[in-house]
Amino acid sequence: MATCLLPLLLFLSFSISAFGLQNFHVVDIHSLMSSDVCSSSKDSKSRLRVVDRYGPCSTLSSRQNISPEQILSNDQSRVNYIQSRVAALSGQANNSDPLASSKIPAQYGGSYGVGNYIVQVGFGTPSKTLTLVFDTGSEVTWIQCEPCQYCYMQLDPIFDPSQSTTFANVSCNSIPCNAVSFGCSNSSCLYGVLYGDGSYTIGYYAEDTLTLNPDVIEKFRFGCGQDNEGLFGEIAGLLALGPANDSFVLQTSDKYHRIFSYCLPGVSSSTGYLKFGTDSYLPNTKRTPIPANLRSGQYYYFLNMTGLSVAGESLKIQSKVFPKAGTIIDSGTVITRLPPDAYKALRSTFRKHMKQYKMAPSFSLFDTCYDFTGLDIITIPSVGIQFLNDVSLDLDPNGILYAIGNSQACLAFASNRKRTDLGIFGNVQQRTFNVMYDVWNGEIGFSPDAC
CATH class of the missing domain: 2.40.70.10 (Acid Proteases)
Known part of the structure; x- marks a missing residue:
């Protein structure tokens, strides 16, 4: 299958570039789905x-023995807990929240x-x-x-x-x-x-x-x-x-x-x-600072998200939206959570570029889903995330769409309920990047196509 599709993919990639649409990904729909066969990483020297x-x-x-519904439901439980905990530490907790107010000997x-x-x-x-x-x-x-x-x-x-x-x-x-x-x-x-x-x-x-x-x-x-x-x-x-x-x-x-x-x-x-150690640095690492007042004494790694883009277009999001909520990066949270205003801008622009595809019903956390039945190749807009220090990440296609079946996939982001809810950069959007944590110097770095 992959061998037969390769010439077509190369042709489509050339055609897209030729028509000035380089901010799109040509994707074999099957590449969004997990195979039953394990393939090894390109990095064989990893610790x-x-x-x-x-x-x-x-x-x-x-x-x-796990379904997409269970994964996303448990993911929301983790997000609720993290947001409650950070709110409690910052004095913003709702006293009626049992997670924020409970006292346990542990x-x-x-x-x-x-x-x-x-x-x-x-x-x-x-x-x-x-x-x-x-x-x-x-x-x-x-x-x-x-x-x-x-x-x-x-x-x-x-x-x-x-x-x-x-x-x-x-x-x-x-x-x-x-x-x-x-x-x-x-x-x-x-x-x-x-x-x-x-x-x-x-x-x-x-x-x-x-x-x-x-x-x-x-x-x-x-x-x-x-x-x-x-x-x-x-x-x-x-x-x-x-x-x-x-x-x-x-x-x-x-x-x-x-x-x-x-x-x-x-x-x-x-x-x-x-x-672990200095082997974590790759030559093309883009680094963004951990906020100086949050480098120690905290439970999570904070960073400064500054913007989003779709198909190379910077979204119109007020500059105060991301700082108001704050953002952490977390290896255990699956889906990135965005402030409501930021998510609405992302969803609207993404849908505009995907209008040629049949939409599917909402699924769990997701409200922007597509039915790709009968298709082998799809074209999706690139999605970028920007952090402080002009760090811009062009997400892997598997960080843009989340497969929920053999022919359906959803925009792999979710909205927070409130503008003050903590934002979380989840592990789906981190896929294929070398994510480097230099805790001593207060930096987090990203290198693309690392595995």
Whole structure:
């Protein structure tokens, strides 16, 4: 199929450029859909291989037991939680919001969600390979541990601390314990994380050797969960890449200088990567600053979104729209959330350029959907996102349309309810970019076509 279409795609691409329509993408409709066959990333030297937990590259046996409706519903739960949490931190919370006002003896986490990507790392000595979700919106790395009071079923054998010669509990009177603890037991530090969807993990805060081929991190601190309940699927735990508390990024700052990057594959049948340290820089990286007043002491990575474009046309959006709400970048949120005024401008212009295609009914978060039944090739307008420092990202087609079936796809953005709701740059729009976090210098960078 792909071989037969190649000459046609090349011809169409030439024709579009010749007629001055270079701000459009000619797309094989099948390329928006995930294949049943896993294809490898173009970057074979990556430190950790990243795959969609529900795609054919995943080793999780339950990877197909999820629907687009469930993904988007859980995504909205995560967004609600993040927005409530940030509002609470800024003093804008609605006191009637139970998430904003609840008091629990545990670290908060975002809604766990399902639109996440997984990596495999090693814990203990000798090293035991475990499959973890990685999340830039989390502060505490944790895994399930024996002996379990309650452990859900996971793919890998549950980690047994008694089998590791380098395992130790973190003491109650230590500084790291103060960052995560809600109590002590037998002089050992206890941790707990409650997620916005009701999932939670509770256990001992511990340290052991963490192996990231080929690197070895000694005395890495993590939660050794012995009571873990909720929507975790078959993963063994979570690798926390947030900017606060005792996350992986802060613990490994001497080695990796608080620098990491990832590339999320365009479709779930492809692979990406997760890198740490100076290898995260690519020559063509465009950098935008993390706001100076939000570089430390926060739970999320903020950036300054400044505008949107469709088919090369800058949308008329008032300059105060994006600063009023604020924006974070989040690896765990699936769909980008925009201020209502910005989304309306995007939707209106996108529809104008797609009027030759049959519209389909709204679907979950999406109100701009199309029925491409009987078509192999479609032409869609480019969509660009602008950030401070003249950083402009031309999104991959898989970051513009979100497939919801064999022949239907929707504009892959959603509107916030209120103008003051936090904006979120989600992982669908980050696909195929090398997304570089230089936390030490307060920058986030983007390089296109990295995986």
